[in-house]
Amino acid sequence: MMDLDRTPLQSGYDVAVIGGGTAGCSTALFLARAGLSVVLFERHQCGSQASGVNYGGVRQHGRHRAEIPLSIRARTIWDELPDLIGHDCEFDASGHVKLARTQDDMGELEAWARVARDFGLEVDLVTGNQLRDRFDYLGSSLAGASIMPQDGQANPRLVAPHFARAAERAGADVREGVDVAAAEREGTNFRIELGDGRTAFADVLVNTAGAWGYEVAASFGESVAEAPLSPNMLVTEPLPYRVKCSFGMCGGDIYARQIPRGNVIFGGGTRAITDFEKNRTRPRTSSSQLATRNLIHAMPFLAEARIIRSWSGIDGLMPDKIPVVGPSSTTAGLFHAFGFSGHGFQLGPAIGAVLGDLILDGRTDTSIEELSITRFTQDGAGVRTTSNQLNPSEQGE
Amino acid sequence: MRAAETLVKAGLRPVVLDEGFKAGGQIYRQPPVPDGREPEDLYGSEAEKACALHETFERIRPNIDYRPRTLVWNVIGDSVDYYDESADVAGRLQASHLILATGATDRTLPLPGWTLPGVYSLGGAQISLKAHHSLIGQEVVFVGTGPLLYLVSLQYAKAGADVKAVVETASWSNQLRHASGLAHLPSAAVRGVGFMLSLRRMGVPIYRGAHAIRFEGESDCGLTAVSFESGGRSHRLSCIAAAMGFGVRSEWQLAELAGAQLSWSDIQQQWVPDLTDHVRASVDGLYLAGDGAGVCGADAAEVRGELAGFALLQDLGHSVDASRRQVLEKSLKKQWRARAALDRMYPVPMHLLDELADDTLVCRCEAIAAGEIRHVLVRPGAEDVNRAKAFSRAGMGRCQGRMCALNVQAIVERAKEQGPQAIGWQRTQPPIKPVPMAAMADAYVPDPEGTRE
Structure with a gap:
């Protein structure tokens, strides 16, 4: 090197x-x-x-309760980036929407919202119909969502x-x-x-x-x-700016956001290909296809769009x-x-x-x-993750 | 085409994935539908070669699996991911051996006004004429360097365009100094002189050693003139269209994805894949032919295609005609020497970027100007082209830097006072060209190795 x-x-x-x-x-x-x-x-x-x-998700939403205090502290710093580091890093408090496909998912979102409110976080729960009134580009088979207006996105x-x-x-x-x-x-x-x-x-x-x-x-x-954990990320060509919130699906198999320039950035699917020894990653075609399929299901208008790039990197799991x-x-x-x-x-x-x-x-x-x-x-005392955590495998989000 | 022919002759049945509507690539491109033009109209002095290739390809078609309008957008290991435009489906092929003959595209420079409506790339202007029988405009100025500049100018003049001038950046003295290298390939020299004489006969002025080139006009009405200096004088030529080309760039993106190593070529002023035995990439089972593996021209591409076929056959255990191969290798060496002479006669005038203004766009897809690239070199401090891309978005758009990467690199080199080795090339990520999402989604097949956990 x-x-x-x-x-x-x-x-x-x-x-x-x-x-x-x-x-x-x-x-x-x-x-x-x-x-x-x-x-x-x-x-x-x-x-x-x-x-x-x-x-590039800046999200408190859906986190493991053990992370929430740290996440709340981080959120205040995101607002202060221009003073702190001299650049806003394109941070946009656009809101984050967690979509539920089923009533079971909705139940999970409600349970998490109760935890989050204990920490003083603001969470809106909406039904499927309310959801489509607010976001007319969403697919029709959704049970509802929870929304955190103070979450957002930035340029990683x-x-x-x-x-x-x-x-x-x-x-x-x-x-x-x-x-x-x-x-x-x-x-x-x-x-x-x-x-x-x-x-x-x-x-x-x-x-x-x-x-x-x-x-x-x-x-x-x-x-x-x-x-090693390698998210499989993709981005579309620029499209008219419509998707102003950052979205994630319960279960974590899709997450997507659009930047004001028009590109839709998304991930999900499965992991990318990782050669940890050589410190190299490659997008996995099947993962890109699966993420694309899931995204079109959630946002059907994207079927007309084109993908211009995919990428990955290495995180630790x-x-x-x-x-x-x-x-x-x-x-x-x-x-x-x-x-x-x-x-x-x-x-x-x-x-x-x-x-x-x-x-x-x-x-x-x-x-x-x-x-x-x-x-x-200490004595094999690994904490079990049974507490209210959504989307434990929401890679890269 | 030549590679496929070589494999067919040995009894193989290759799959040929071709982005074009019809076989022929760029140089021997066929109109999508016959429009009454004769080969001589389309290919000029190269009509005979064009016909021979097209006939060869027609002859082998029953013995190959030919898939036109098919974009290969990724290669990984022995898998080839493609998008078939005619059926609007994506898919994957497995192949133990892969020959990439991905060709080259125009090299342009971000000269003042180059994004005005009416300014085309030279190759684009040629395709417009060759494939669609259409001119980019009636009054045209040709700007650039190299043999293709004269060829296309002449084709336009013959097709009835009012070619106002050929504006050549290489000086006459430079061309003469290195022309002796063409002795290796006198036919190329004869052709080149022929183009110039024909242009002169048709009354087209040729300005050499041009610099301070500007495309003038307004963004709403487009190009109105090209101005430049040549021979100690300022010139301004009114026109409604201009074509610009400074040679071509190897399209090696798939080769890189397939694992080929790249090196900087000083003489070609671009990154090219490493080759051994003329056609072997640095990965077993990968063969590179044609201008996608370093620019050597159409005649050499035929030779390289056949050599790639031979190398592949040899790796499969076939015996190949050693004397034929020797002839090909000898011919190719000559072609490379002649190409080196042409590269010296018509160098890419990167010095024109020394005075590139901050507000001139460099990356068109993302609308990133030179000043924005220079800015991220200071803060947050990009040191190479990939960081410059990450911070500024130059090279992140639809073309994924295929068009602008060398120009971005030139800006970084100048600002950092470093050479290409330190600055690097923009790494390729799939897809190499945009792929429709619907087709991508439909192509999903579960992958046992793809896990979520």
Whole structure:
């Protein structure tokens, strides 16, 4: 891999961050703003994996309750992006609609709405007829939907890179094209061996290595079963701007949004083809076909449109489909935020805020206990995901 | 056509997927319906070759599975995904061996005013005439470089157009300096001189060493004139249409999807697939023929097609005619040397982009101007063409960068003061051309390897 930067490293940093997705870049930004010296190592370029290639949904809607406090905190940051990073990343609070095909689906949506309201979230439930009055382009076989007006969408290609540049402006040392070969505790420091033979030292280490987060965790005795997850994404040619909300289907087999330029971006189907060793993904034709079929069923007018591109990238999937966020269970000064399981895009900006709280103050007001790595590492006490979570496999959304 | 013929001769029955209505590709394109024109009208000096190829193809048709109007939009492993336009269905073929002969399309430059109505690509102007018997306009100026520029100008003049001028960016001295390379292929030189003499006879002026080229007009009424400098003078020619072409670009998108490695060619000023034995890509079972594997022209394409057939047959364990192959290889080497001379005589004038204004559109599909590309190089800091595409959308539209990628690359190179190796090429994602959703949806077959979990 190219080394984009050969300027010397400092002799030591307060914090080293491994992984330049949105989680890592936002962490670098929040810590640098607080005056810490931060270095971030990104093997490729910031936002080149899951952060950059996902669907672009900015959704609190339908999340596992363990994620909701983090998601609520993230939502406030999405509004602040222009001040925080100097760019709005095309964030549009367009609303998010979760469609129900059956009354059973509708029941799930109602149950989730009760949970969400406990957290103070606003959720509208609508019947099939009301739904078609509001969105005349939807297919006819829908039982209803729940709507979260404050959710929305953004351009995933822009978010991590703009966080990275903002972090640099705040003083962070962002190293793209630099691979981390190994990391270990050495006395009160972390010693980080880089792929190019150099060594960096830091007091605090942040693991935001995405689908590779388990490798970093394992080197500190924290073994977790993280698997690669590749969403299969597609986009149509520009069409008249009609679909102004972001849509997802209960069960997660389709999600779609249209941007004001007219392109409809959608995913679903099955996973893309992944060669994890070579870090390569390819869209899977059968998945593209299935997603297209499902989308036409939900929005029949799209049968006339054409697909112009498909793509994928690699995210990390945890066994319970919620991320690991919080302090290490074995090593003081080590913090994790990885395994976002296909729905981390919205959460990314809050990772920096929350890890910033933990690193600077030793505590955070945002409840993340249930996302702790201890659910996998302590006596097999893996948390079961029976709580009110919709669409656990809503990849890339 | 030549590759298929070679396979048929050996007793194979290949599937031939052709995007066109009829066989012939671009150079030997046949009108979709016969319109009374003779081969000489359509193909000029190349009529004999055209007829020979069309006859060959008709002869082998019973022995091949020919599928016209079929777009191959993806290749992965041994699977070929296609869209059959006539039946409006999508599908997949499995093939152990694949010959890609995907040809080339026009190379254009984002010169001032190039998006005005009335400005066409050179190849587009030729297709309009060849396939549809229609001119792009009555008063036409031809702008660009290379042999095709003179050929199409002449075809237009013969078809009754008022060809105002040929505006050539290569200087006369440059053409003369490198013309000796054509000694490898005197027939090409003779043809080229013939085009120029015929144009002169028909009273068409040829301006050489042209620069500061502008297409003038208003977006509502279209092109009204082409202005440029040549020979130390400013010129302004009134016209209602112009055709622009600076050679052609290899269409290697399918080859890349199939796993072929690409390299930058300094002499062709573009990315081309790596080849061994003239036709083998860097993946087993993949053979590349014709201009899609580096531009060498129509005559070479016939040779390369036959060589691709030979290579495939050899890999299948057939014995091939070694002396015939030697003749072909020798001929191809000559063609490449002549092509190198042409590439030197008529270089792509990328220097015209040195003064590209910020407000000139570069990516037409997404309407992205040069300034927007330059902007994302600073913030959020794109370092290569793929990041420039991701941040600016240049190359993200209907054509997926096939038309603009080399120009976007040139802008990034200049801004970063880096060469092509550092800047890279825009990676291909399927589909290589737009595919209708309804056909895509109908083609769904469950894939045991496709999981949701």
